Amino acid sequence: MSHIARVFIEQPLRLDHPVVLPEGQSKYLLRVMRLTDGALVRVFNGQDGEWACSLSVDRKVAVLTPTKNLRPQENGPELTLLFAPVKKARTDFIVEKATELGVSDIRPILTDYTQSQRVRTDRMRLLAIEAAEQTERMDLPDIQEALSLPRALAEWDKTIPLIFCDEGGRSAPLADFANQLTGKTAGILIGPEGGFSPKERDMLHALDFVIPITLGPRILRAETAVVSALTLWQSLFGDWQKAPYLPEAE
Amino acid sequence: MSHIARVFIEQPLRLDHPVVLPEGQSKYLLRVMRLTDGALVRVFNGQDGEWACSLSVDRKVAVLTPTKNLRPQENGPELTLLFAPVKKARTDFIVEKATELGVSDIRPILTDYTQSQRVRTDRMRLLAIEAAEQTERMDLPDIQEALSLPRALAEWDKTIPLIFCDEGGRSAPLADFANQLTGKTAGILIGPEGGFSPKERDMLHALDFVIPITLGPRILRAETAVVSALTLWQSLFGDWQKAPYLPEAE
Numbered sequence: 001m002s003h004i005a006r007v008f009i010e011q012p013l014r015l016d017h018p019v020v021l022p023e024g025q026s027k028y029l030l031r032v033m034r035l036t037d038g039a040l041v042r043v044f045n046g047q048d049g050e051w052a053c054s055l056s057v058d059r060k061v062a063v064l065t066p067t068k069n070l071r072p073q074e075n076g077p078e079l080t081l082l083f084a085p086v087k088k089a090r091t092d093f094i095v096e097k098a099t100e101l102g103v104s105d106i107r108p109i110l111t112d113y114t115q116s117q118r119v120r121t122d123r124m125r126l127l128a129i130e131a132a133e134q135t136e137r138m139d140l141p142d143i144q145e146a147l148s149l150p151r152a153l154a155e156w157d158k159t160i161p162l163i164f165c166d167e168g169g170r171s172a173p174l175a176d177f178a179n180q181l182t183g184k185t186a187g188i189l190i191g192p193e194g195g196f197s198p199k200e201r202d203m204l205h206a207l208d209f210v211i212p213i214t215l216g217p218r219i220l221r222a223e224t225a226v227v228s229a230l231t232l233w234q235s236l237f238g239d240w241q242k243a244p245y246l247p248e249a250e
Numbered sequence: 251m252s253h254i255a256r257v258f259i260e261q262p263l264r265l266d267h268p269v270v271l272p273e274g275q276s277k278y279l280l281r282v283m284r285l286t287d288g289a290l291v292r293v294f295n296g297q298d299g300e301w302a303c304s305l306s307v308d309r310k311v312a313v314l315t316p317t318k319n320l321r322p323q324e325n326g327p328e329l330t331l332l333f334a335p336v337k338k339a340r341t342d343f344i345v346e347k348a349t350e351l352g353v354s355d356i357r358p359i360l361t362d363y364t365q366s367q368r369v370r371t372d373r374m375r376l377l378a379i380e381a382a383e384q385t386e387r388m389d390l391p392d393i394q395e396a397l398s399l400p401r402a403l404a405e406w407d408k409t410i411p412l413i414f415c416d417e418g419g420r421s422a423p424l425a426d427f428a429n430q431l432t433g434k435t436a437g438i439l440i441g442p443e444g445g446f447s448p449k450e451r452d453m454l455h456a457l458d459f460v461i462p463i464t465l466g467p468r469i470l471r472a473e474t475a476v477v478s479a480l481t482l483w484q485s486l487f488g489d490w491q492k493a494p495y496l497p498e499a500e
Binding site for chain 2: 096135215231238
């Protein structure tokens, strides 16, 4: 069933309750995906689990009727990515990969060396939806408004560890902080190309809830650091012990 | 010194022995990077370590003269990535990220579900050079010719474990295979979008040197799986215990 279209919708999903899709999504299903009357679609909304739905077409409008619940709702761990936007394609990539790797929240932050001050959270949300559809997750990451680094740190819940990928330092690997990171919730902070400024690094190192870690001997680009850090956290403290959902096995 | 240009060249590097750059590279340094006579450049060739070189310009040709050895030659672990080429931008990304994450060899493989049969190893080499320059590594990954999956497996050195990222299975995480993976050399095999065919999966599961692993409960795109698997191997068995090279500290 993984080759069956899988779509995120905003409306509630209940057995036999038809959902009329808005124009953009109707067009997408009918014209881009070329689905026709009677097609089977997998649908999730971040609340009601995943449903098999039957598609009907009513004057160019797509209507989805839930016919069977496939999976109950299940959300990933509470993991926030804070990242400094980089160039467009690489920022897109960060949002896509963070969604694939199961973050619950994405917060753009503006730092001393952030080149891109224009943050398109609407675009990020569309990318996150697309990635969530293809990666089989059942919830969407929440795309939060951009904040300056000092403000993001001031607003951070100090009981939650914030992992700071410190390429300018002599920090220890993530695994060494296992005793501080068992709470199943964390933040991961990735700087822009060129890293954090000396002032920012001093500020971060002075905060009790910030855990500086190394990502090895090579300098990683921002988007590589995002994927590497999220991978390490998920494999050590997150939900990677869970088996993948295999729709073929249904 | 990380803001000083860092370039890979093909020629030997010896103290006070000037190297005349070929036309393409001369143009790049003089026109794109806009370096002028007397500029300092960091240079490596994968053999002789990293050198500070002084640039001189002789009738539009760039000449680099090594003035000081900055670091002795040091190569990363022997880690081969075997991957099925996907769409162009994502294949480029895989080569760039594999280089950043310190692989020694990159081998494109053609599988049952590989969409792209055209493999541009020349282009991959250019991407690998660019990524090696920016990631501070001192060697280049070797870009090998594309092979079919059965042939790549037949030619594989059976004493080296081949880690197979099996998204269709119920495999264990990489860390569970620590006793089989301490040899500091390994291969990592990543399939195309859609994974491996049932026939290929049977073939892989039947081979003694193949270690099937899971990359968590979500379905990852091919390029995400590459970064995740390389990150895990490097952090568990590779060189991530080493501190980064910090040219600023020179």
